[in-house]
Amino acid sequence: MKQIPDEVIRRLPLYLRTLDALYDEGETRISSGQLCRRLHLKASQLRQDLSWFGDYSQQAFTYDIDALRHELGRILGTHEEFSAILVGPGKIGTALLEHFDFIVDGYSVLGVFDKAPGLVGQEVAGVPVYDIETLGDFVREHKIDIAIMTVPRFAAQDVADTLIPAGIRAIWNFTNQDLRIGDADVVVENIHFSDSLLALNYYLAKKN
């Protein structure tokens, strides 16, 4: 399979969301021109991005909305089933758990990990909380795919150093800390709040 550039992958969720919205509005077909206007994209960009996945290269094209959104979903793996855990059930972690089925379907969150004795044995958003000391064993035993990391920044690397030898396959990292993963075969997806705010800051300062 061709190696699709990361910047193309990052635009696909927007395309998928837009097609889902059109589908929910009862639309069945959309011209490439209309879709581009809706996406605020140049026609050439959309054609180029979609050309990675099939023969969508004609200049004027009418898309079958349902077919294209299923194709994008297939590419993004939205029908795969993955197991997940969450480490650090603070406010952001709890908010993610509460809204999780809203975000994506095929995830089972099997456990939440914390070190606070008062929380261990309780549930957060319906998911049992386990002692962080048992994190590595749990990941190994249940062959967990994804760890959602919402621990404080200073604890981030320690948690990663437990997860990686236990065989975790992906880390969704909210800690604002860059993780060192060595040469482990682990997908790390960062949500760096501070980087996002600095980008906003740049564009705002430039307007001054």
Next chain:
Amino acid sequence: MKQIPDEVIRRLPLYLRTLDALYDEGETRISSGQLCRRLHLKASQLRQDLSWFGDYSQQAFTYDIDALRHELGRILGTHEEFSAILVGPGKIGTALLEHFDFIVDGYSVLGVFDKAPGLVGQEVAGVPVYDIETLGDFVREHKIDIAIMTVPRFAAQDVADTLIPAGIRAIWNFTNQDLRIGDADVVVENIHFSDSLLALNYYLAKKN
């Protein structure tokens, strides 16, 4: 001033964080090769990115860490002062407020807006909560720069439609909803959790 590509702007916070960490470790100078290894970047990429801002184009170069981090901070506008409000103090909003001074220095958060009568008049993370009905007037009166939007998805566009005519200059959008801003001169910076998770999902599914 030259128009710096957005993908370069998005890498600068990582450079700045890395230089700050080196500075905190007591380092004063670093060779371009060492810095690239630390950043997991090609030397050509770093040279090219920094060439937007000054004469850092030599193949082998030793950076003055403190000078370069100040220069990057200046470019990103980290010393500017901005006023902010937060709309929708749920778990994510509250977490952001609690950790805000950790993220960036020059922001004053002047108000939080919600529609729950029980919350109006209280404080969240030390910031007073006002009735959402007064949002537009508050933004106008206090010339607010930035609105942090952490309302539910379905309410997002309504809030934007109040903020924009009131003169808001930037929106930091956590609602997972793409905002229509027409031709308003507003910086919109999105943190789309679902897009990030779909990208992770793609890379994980590809490993299967």
